[in-house]
Amino acid sequence: xxxxxxxxxxxxxxxxxxxxxxxxxxxxxxxxxxxxxxxxxxxxxxxxxxxxxxxxxxxxxxxxxxxxxxxxxxxxxxxxxxxxxxxxxxxxxxxxxxxxxxxxxxxxx
Amino acid sequence: xxxxxxxxxxxxxxxxxxxxxxxxxxxxxxxxxxxxxxxxxxxxxxxxxxxxxxxxxxxxxxxxxxxxxxxxxxxxxxxxxxxxxxxxxxxxxxxxxxxxxxxxxxxxxxxx
Numbered sequence: 714x715x716x717x718x719x720x721x722x723x724x725x726x727x728x729x730x731x732x733x734x735x736x737x738x739x740x741x742x743x744x745x746x747x748x749x750x751x752x753x754x755x756x757x758x759x760x761x762x763x764x765x766x767x768x769x770x771x772x773x774x775x776x777x778x779x780x781x782x783x784x785x786x787x788x789x790x791x792x793x794x795x796x797x798x799x800x801x802x803x804x805x806x807x808x809x810x811x812x813x814x815x816x817x818x819x820x821x822x
Numbered sequence: 823x824x825x826x827x828x829x830x831x832x833x834x835x836x837x838x839x840x841x842x843x844x845x846x847x848x849x850x851x852x853x854x855x856x857x858x859x860x861x862x863x864x865x866x867x868x869x870x871x872x873x874x875x876x877x878x879x880x881x882x883x884x885x886x887x888x889x890x891x892x893x894x895x896x897x898x899x900x901x902x903x904x905x906x907x908x909x910x911x912x913x914x915x916x917x918x919x920x921x922x923x924x925x926x927x928x929x930x931x932x933x934x
Binding site: 717743744746748754755756757758761800802804808809810811812813814815 | 862864867880881919920923924927
């Protein structure tokens with residue numbers, strides 16, 4: 714079966730750096746997405762990786778290793794507003810999105 | 823403000839009743855999707871539409887139906903609600919299949 718694994722919850726300190734990991738086992742691979750979802754709100758798109766390597770976008774970076782079935786989202790200079798769930802999703806060979814359950818990130822002052 | 827509007831925001835529904843969740847987008851996106859989100863699970867695709875006039879089944883279509891009469895609207899109907907359909911429902915759209923999704927604010931549905 715297809716599977717996306719992410720930690721359920723992580724805690725980090727304001728101003729610090731946190732890395733959220735995502736491992737996947739899917740039928741084929743056609744890209745990996747990261748979304749941010751604040752409590753009670755809609756998911757919003759953060760990043761997209763289809764080739765190996767690091768994609769940087771401001772304080773957020775996303776890394777992909779297709780051979781390892783692994784990605785991470787790196788958040789720098791954490792702010793309280795970064796408290797949210799972070800969803801990893803992989804597009805399989807049928808171009809269907811397979812979603813992880815999300816990682817709830819708690820930022821402490 | 824361009825985006826996706828879902829209605830209602832929340833609803834309590836008696837089991838056995840029929841319910842239509844509304845979704846309208848003004849971005850002229852071709853592809854639209856309905857997901858349900860349950861605690862501890864990833865988003866699960868119910869139905870999708872790649873373009874007006876066509877629809878397809880997702881991962882969990884049973885008990886749900888959709889229509890896509892035009893580009894903007896993609897309603898989701900529960901013909902006879904059951905308690906296991908208690909969930910948060912998100913409508914999403916994208917310019918084309920495979921593009922990042924834009925989500926509506928969701929409908930929180932409780933079936934009693």
